[in-house]
Amino acid sequence: MFRFTKAPTYLLLSALFSSSIPAIASDDNRLPEMGTTASSTLTIDKEREYGDAYMRMLSASQPVINDPLLSNYVQALGHKLIASAEDVRTPFHFFLIQNPEINAFAFFGGYVAIHSGLFLHAETESELASVMAHEIAHVTQRHLARRMEAEARNSPITMAALIGSLLLTIAAPEAGLAAIHATTAVGIQGQINFTRSNEKEADRIGITTLAKAGFDAYAMPRFFGRLADQYRYTSKLPAMLLTHPLPESRVTDSRMRARKYPLVNLPPSEDYLLARSRIVARNAGLSDTSALNWLNRELKKAPPNRRKELNYGKALIYLDNDKYELAHQILDPLLAGEPNNLFFIDAATDLDLNQKQFDRAITRLNNALKMSPDSNVLRLNLANIYLESGQYQKSIQILNRYSYDHPNDINGWTLLAHNYAKIGDRSSELAALGELLALRAQWDKAIHNYTQAAQMAKLGSMEQARYDARIDQLRFQRQKFKALQ
Secondary structure, rough: OOOOOOOOOOOOOHHHHHOOOOOOOOOOOOOOOOOOHOOOOHHHHHHHHHHHHHHHHHHHHHEEEHHHHHHHHHHHHHHHHHHOOOOOOOOOOOEEEEEOOOOOEHHHHHHEEEHHHHHOOOOOOHHHHHHHHHHHHHHOHHHHHHHHHHHHHHHHHHHHHHHHHHHHHOOOHHHHHHHHHHHHHOOOOHHHHHOOOOEEHHHHHHHHHHHOOOOOOOHHHHHHHHHHHHOOOOOOOOOHHOOOOOOHHHHHHHHHHHOOOOOOOOOOOOOHEEEEEEEHHHHHOOOOHHHHHHHHHHHHOOOOOHHHHHHHHHHHHHHHHHOOOHHHHHHHHHHHOOOHHHHHHHHHHHHHHHHOOOHHHHHHHHHHHHHHOOHHHHHHHHHHHHHOOHHHHHHHHHHHHHHHHOOOOOOHHHHHHHHHHHHOEEEEEEEOOOOOOOOOOOHHHHHHHHHHHHHHOOOOOOOHHHHHHHHHHHHHHHHHHHOOO
């Protein structure tokens, strides 16, 4: 899969999104009715608006991973959990951030972020799912809205100012943190105490969701316990333990709750292991040498039937370092054994692309699309192969449809902009770049791009009318966005 230049890693102030309201005292696995608690301050629709705004700001300030294979994996895993969760009142969006810290967090509108570093410490899919189920519970319980309500009630600051400070934190972390400190009277220790109580609530609900979705309920206490043991005597805690404190009582509680569910003996998830190897090779913040060492260490202790996923990671590193023969030695038998595996098809396409074997890649992708015509991974790969082989109109045809189906995916707009630049269609290039700017909440620049595009279009043409209509939409979105601040 094509890859864009990696963004720098920023400090993620996920503590601002951690819950800080005491849990309802209950051992019952039923969800407490929290709708009325937060509804006096924030409606579900308003939370969605804030979530969309925060996501755009994150896209501009954080190294969000836009790898279609990895995005597909975390979305599929997240929605498997959502299908077994209760009190779901908003769509959910799961995404990855390139950050070696062990962490995950949730915020308004059903957005759940997972740090790539979490994959290096979660040994099974159930362990990763346990963290995601915990974050899903934060959203279904509306913990952030409840925190905002409590802080607005206990301090001389308005709800709008509190939420504006959170928005500012994403745009400019240092300024936002100062704003939070200046506008709340809640001390650090008080926030931690609230968070501990709230975390137990998310554990209780999350472990129920985990078990109902068919995962290993013991994965949650096992993962938490291993983290607590690993960092028990260190002064520098990972972000997850700073924002999700793990006192012994919380680990013990999760272990006791897991005992309510039957033991399940799940086979290792191939997709999880492949996604993990892909992250190690490309998104864990490791040097190529360190990544290879990690994979080789895992290979020494892996059973024979689990080595292909680790070898896949090694093939990616060889491919990225132009060691094509070594990459072929691993990938060719993997693809022969599983010809419909998207991870292997994607890597083989990368090899073909780097060796300028365009026809071979196009044939492979078209055959795969007959089996999976809606696959975003295959569609983007094929569009990219057409772009790199100079077949720009074929690429544009795929991408226009793709961007219509996935308007929030930067991959489609980026490839469209590259295609239009190649054929000298400056107005269409500006429009595609304008969509990328809008996805990062850079409204003025997006409107400027579309204004330039409209000026280049033929007077009175359908193209000009389309650009003018989009300018009106962007101005409306800009106005709504500013009203949230």
